[in-house]
Amino acid sequence: MWSFYFHELVNSLPFFLKGLWMTVAVAGLGLIAATIIGFILGIMRAGRNKILRFLIGGWVDVIRGTPFLVQVFIIFFILPGVGIELEAFPAAVIALSNMGASFICEIVASGILAVPKGQREAATSSGLSGFQQMRYIIMPQAMRSILPPLVGQYVLIIKDSSVVSAIGVVDVTRVGWLTVQRIPEGLMVFGLVGILYFAICYPLINLSNYMERRMSVENTRL
Template sequence: MFWFYAERILGYWPVLLKGLGMTLGLSLLSLLIGAAIGFAFGIIRAGGNRWLSRALGLYIDLFRGTPFLVQVFIVFFILPAAGIELSAFAAGVVALSNLAACFIGEIVAAGLKAVPQGQREAALASGMTPAQQMRLVLMPQAVRIVTPSLVGQFVLLIKDSSVVSAIGLLDLTRSGWMIVQSVPQGLMVFGTVGLGYFIICYPLILLSRRLERRGQDALL
């Protein structure tokens, strides 16, 4: 019986591959956009403008503190009422990118604040402009500090992408729901789906662990 259902599931491999490709494409695009915005958020959060930092912090806390499924529904179902029509893929990218930016922003801000004050003073004493200080001194050190956390956030982003199946996007999770209609073995079907996510995420998990060990060794 096991092999019978396993063979039937393998017969749907084109659907699984299509869902896997959608998950990878959605995650990668959202990651790139979210990282770009997130680094800008981090610079603002760690900057000297207290009011701007607090306002952005409230925005970040709003999205970090609400269910991602609700955010996806707002983007896909509510924004059209305001005249902003988005496809399921575009809505998924917008929601995922925004969520990633919020988490990455806090990670980057923490990294910038962790840079020793002496580095800032040395950069200022050398006559660097604020932009040069950020680009040449502060950000490179902050990135080294937060890289393991950023990689871990990328893993979470890939897993969060499964939520977009709720708005009909044919990602890896949605493909599992389609297959289980014909193969009534939910454990095997979604076990296969889970394996797909694991295959994507495991190399990143190993990379995060390696970077953490390297950072610990550097402190010794």
């Protein structure tokens, strides 16, 4: 029986790869959008405008304080009530990038604030404009403390993308859920799903650890 199910599972492998492709698409689009929005908001959060800082801080708290599953449901079920009809796929990408952006925003802001104040003052007295300061002085230094947690955040986004299977996006988790109805061997089916996620996330976690070692202050060579 077991070997029969195993053959069945091997036969439905293309289905799993299709699901994996969907996971990569949702998570990929989500993390690109999250990075762009997160950086913009993060720079504003570390900036001088108090109202903006307060508003962004409140939004970050709301997103951090609620489960991603609830956010997905809110975007998928409630936005149509206000007249925004969304398919499952765009709803999933919006939810992911919204969630990711709030975390990346905090990472970027704390990275910018970690740059010593004297750097900015020196840049100002050298006559650099605000944009030039950010581009040539602050960001290159802040990136050192931003990059490792940023990659870690990408891993979280990829893992959280499994949750959008709940609104019917046929990603690899959903494929596992559909398959287990046909092949009642949960350990085998979700073992395979787990291995597929592992293949993506494990190298990224190692990359993040490597960057942390490389970029930590102690290992800096001038």
